[in-house]
Amino acid sequence: MTLSTQDKKSLEEIHKLFLEIEKSWAHEASVAGESPKLSSLKAKILELKNSENPDVSRLADLRKHLTPEMTLKHFVSFGIPVERLLHKNLQDDDFLIVENDKEAAPEERLPLVFVLDNIRSAFNVGSIFRTAECLGAEKIYLCGYTPNPTQWKVEKTAMGTQEYLSWEESPRLLECLEELKDEGYRIVALETAASAVDLYEPFEVEATAFVLGNERFGLDPEILKVIDEVRIVPLRGRKNSLNVGVTAAIAGFEWMRQWRQKK
Structure with missing residues (x-):
């Protein structure tokens, strides 16, 4: 079933929030209780229940799984259905790199x-x-x-x-x-x-x-x-x-x- 203009707009906003929270996960996780971004994400997901597209409306149930106690791995998995409905083809540069890069250059460059x-x-x-x-x-x-x-x-x-x-x-x-x-x-x-x-x-x-x-x-x-x-x-x-x-x-x-x- 083709996405309506409104459904696509809503899903794009939700997907953007998923990526923002993923990329700032360390900070979000350090906030006591539920962060403002997570609250906003859950509110936008709840609005999907009004969609006439069953593939979109069923995503409203994701809201109940998004808790401050969840791990990053679980959080990312809940965003996958949104990516697939939008036919997103993510590449390496779209993903979060969890470990920090080294600050210093290598002591010896290879010839x-x-x-x-x-x-x-x-x-x-x-x-x-x-x-x-x-x-x-x-x-x-x-x-x-x-x-x-x-x-x-x-x-x-x-x-x-x-x-x-x-x-x-x-x-x-x-x-x-x-x-x-x-x-x-x-x-x-x-x-x-x-x-x-x-x-x-x-x-x-x-x-x-x-x-x-x-x-x-x-x-x-x-x-x-x-x-x-x-x-x-x-x-x-x-x-x-x-x-x-x-x-x-x-x-x-x-x-x-x-x-x-x-x-």
């Missing part, structure tokens, strides 16, 4: 950089920023038309990590790679090429630049001629490649695992 060439998806770029910062990588280079963190979709998915990680726009990939070579980096393409080496084989040197190309077309053939080696994530399924953000994460953490073993 690892990521070079992104013509990555079209802002979501993928933001995801790689988050991965690189969590790894303690040195830097990200953005080549071609790869979007940078000033674009809100990248910024949103990066979840603030762009503030802690060095990045630089380098329009021409070839020039970027040549400069990295001069600085002592081994250039490793993450690509499904016939000559690719299994990712889990030992890496020869510490300073490494992982190069990732366009999600659909990969890296240009002339670029593959100037890199030091090609690595591939071994797969067992029918598909021959992974999402570029997932590939960056797997490669980065395998590289870090080997680097730690050498220490």
Whole structure:
């Protein structure tokens, strides 16, 4: 049954309150008794009983379960039916991160950089920023038309990590790679090429630049001629490649695992 304009408006207001309370849970839970936001949420949920849509009106019963004694896990579960009626597709950046981030930067950055060439998806770029910062990588280079963190979709998915990680726009990939070579980096393409080496084989040197190309077309053939080696994530399924953000994460953490073993 299609939602009426009023039902949709009411559910959107309820969903917004659910997210606000979730993100301020530590504060809300410290308030003695029932907080004003929780009271407001319960009042709005009670109003749903007047809806002509049975899928909406039955949500009014959620009100009786929302008590000051409930846990965060229970609270979130009561919001799920509202999300589903609104067809919300939440991503990582919409969720509460319970544990506080570290205040200090890593004492030692890994001698690892990521070079992104013509990555079209802002979501993928933001995801790689988050991965690189969590790894303690040195830097990200953005080549071609790869979007940078000033674009809100990248910024949103990066979840603030762009503030802690060095990045630089380098329009021409070839020039970027040549400069990295001069600085002592081994250039490793993450690509499904016939000559690719299994990712889990030992890496020869510490300073490494992982190069990732366009999600659909990969890296240009002339670029593959100037890199030091090609690595591939071994797969067992029918598909021959992974999402570029997932590939960056797997490669980065395998590289870090080997680097730690050498220490």
